[in-house]
Amino acid sequence: MVQEGLRLGVVVWAEGSTVKFRVNEGLKVELGQLVKIEDVGVKYAARVYGFKPEALLTPVEVARISFKKERGEEVEFFDKPLRYYDTALATVVAQIDEDGEQHGPTSLPRLFSSVEALTGEDLEQLNLGTGDIPVGTVRVGHKATVKTVAINGVNAFPHHILVCSITGGGKTNFGKVLAWSVMKAQDPAYSMIIVDTESEYFDGGDPNHLGLVASPSADKKLFYVTGEVKTPCRRSYTFTYDGFKYERSVAVHPLEVAWEALHPEDFIQTGEFTPPQEALLWLVWHNYGDGWLSWLLEADLEELYRELGRRVQKSTIGVTKRKLRYMLGDKHVFKPGPCETDLIGSVLSAISKGMVVLIDMPNASDEQEKLLTVVIARRIFKYYEATRKRDSEAWVKLPTVLLMVEEAHRYLSKTALQGNGVKRENVFSIISKRGRKYKVGLCxxxxxxxxxxxxxxxxxxxxxxxxxxTKPDYVKVIHYSPYLDDAAQEIKALDRGEALLVSPPSGIKFAVPVKIYSFEELVKNELKEDLNRVKSTTTTITTR
Structure with a gap:
């Protein structure tokens, strides 16, 4: 770890928002490292984005020295510190004035200003940990510091969060950390929706991992939707960690939605239907109301053709029926008969109480997952929008809700939103544009x-x-994002669990190198604290 306040070098060039500084002999500066430059009472924070060795050598000298090195000979380098040295390139990302006020840079440090490693006080002044949703710690190279990085949920959630990584880069761990932070929030300020098709979030997926249910907050803040129960209840879950047995009691709801609760718009916004097929769905709904779906699926093709006045081609009817059956699946999630439970109503009630709603559907098809995600997202946005317009006082009391959308490119790609050359909208693109007005955000x-x-x-x-x-991915993110102009090299060098974080709504207006918390470690620390508390209480009782 770099020593706090260590002198790293001296500025030798500055232009625009970029500085180049000479690195002190024998020291190592990391790609992405945040450094401090002080000049006339002003403190600058800069982020290293590249390196450039400086050599005041003639081509003949370069050839001679490299040839000797190739042969393993010792090279005597006269006046080396004056003729050859390393420099680092850095972007000035913040300015802290004498009064401690932090803002975007409006000036540059002068030549020969000293460059130093950040101290704990410097990091405090950058306001990286003032949010209420902690996600990790500041990182120097590949090493984590103890300084917390936290986003401000009230401001950041409604303005949406983009999480991108290759497979195995730590996306699921980040999702768990985010859910853990929401559950830990003292007031019901936030709620969250997670659709989990891999059964990774609830109990960790296998005996060697921990899930959200292991957190002590799960008793009050986790609402679990699963096909393993038939009626709403509180389910007891027992697990063992470090030789001790723990028990949680979690609110559980059956995973079932009645056909009559579905609307044509639910199917249309999956993006799986053509305009003629969409017109058919609307036509049947207008004619048959809540029973539209049962009638469309159960009536034979000829009957449908006649009942609809021969206004729809038979081929359109046949293809639409096949798509609907495929999307509804095996009737374990979407059920033709009336359901004794109201999943959508229960989900709305849970998010109103500031809970994390975890919908566990490991046996569902991609189409079922897509349909249910759209159904839930539509109802939540509609509920928040209607509440604000109907009863603004009740809306103010609602928690800010964050909808986690896995495989977001399935819903928000150019293909999904501009299919066949026609601009289309779905609930996710609508929330992306208008959700901030109603306290509804996307992750x-x-x-x-x-x-x-x-x-x-x-x-x-x-x-x-x-x-x-992958270049097409990081180039596009950089191109359409502020504060990431010089981040390409660092993004390519990130390891699992390492991230660059930008959050203007949280006051973080530069790319912060972050080591994302390990969800497992967070929960293990909670369990140890619980155990120590129990031991302390037992000791006190025994002493008395």
Missing amino acids: CITQMPGELDEPIIRQQLTKVILPLP
Whole structure:
């Protein structure tokens, strides 16, 4: 770890927002490292984005020295500190005036100003940990510091979060950390929706990992939707860690939605239907109301053709029926008969109480997942929008809700939003544009941000960039994002769990190198604290 306040070098060139500084002999500066430059009472924070060795040598000298090195001979380098040295390139990202006020840079340090490693006080002045949703710590190279990085949920959530990484880069861990922070919030300020098709979030997916249920906050803040129960209840979950048994009692709801609760718009916004097929869905709905879906699926083709006045081609009817059956699946999630439970109503109630709603559907098809995600997102946005317009006082009391959208490119790509040359909208693009007005935000998670429609990238103001080595992806994110102009090399060099974070709504207006918390470690620390508390209480009782 770099020593706090260590002198790293001296500025030898400055232009625009970029400085070049000579690195002191024998010291190492890391790509992405935040450094401090002080000049006439003003403190500048700069982020290293590249390196450039400086050599005042003739071509003949370079040839002679390299030849000797090639042969393993010792080289006597006269006046080396004057003729050959390393420099680092850095972008000035923040300015802290004498009164401690931090803002964007409005000037540059002078030549020969001293460059130093940041201290704890410097990091405090950058306001990186003033938010209420902690996600990690400041990183120097590949090493984590103890300084917390936190986003401001009230401001950041409604302006959306983009999380991008290759497979295995740490997206799921970040999602768990985000959910953990929401559950830990003292007041019901936030709620969150997660659709999990891999069963990774609830219990960790296997005996060797921990899930959200392991957190002590799960008793009051986790609402679990699963096909393993038939009626709403509180479910007891027992697990063992470090030789001790723990028990949680979690609110659980059956995973079931009645056909009659579905609307044509739910299917249309999946993007799987052509305009003639969409027109058919609307026509049947207008004619048959809540029973429209049952009638469309159960009536035979000839009957449908006659009942609709021969206004729809038979081929359109047949293809639409097949698509609907495929999307609804095996009737375990979407059920033709009336359901005794109201999943949508229960989800709305849970988010109103500031809970994390975890919908676990490991056996669902991609189409079922897509349909249910659209159904839930539409109802939540509609509920928040209607509440604000109908009863603004009740709306103010609602928690800010964050919808986690896995594989976001399936809903927000150019193909999904501009199919067949026609501009289309779906609930996610609508929330991306208008959600901030109603306290509804998206957390878009994708390994292919290059597929996203450009306006979507612009609208996700908080960006968490985990390892992303593919050029089309990181170039597009950089191109449509502020404060990432010189970040390409660092993005390519990120390891699992390392990230660059930008969050203007949280006051973080530069790319902060972050080591994302390990969810497992966060929960293990909670469990240890719980155990120590129990031991302390037992000791006190025994002593008395």
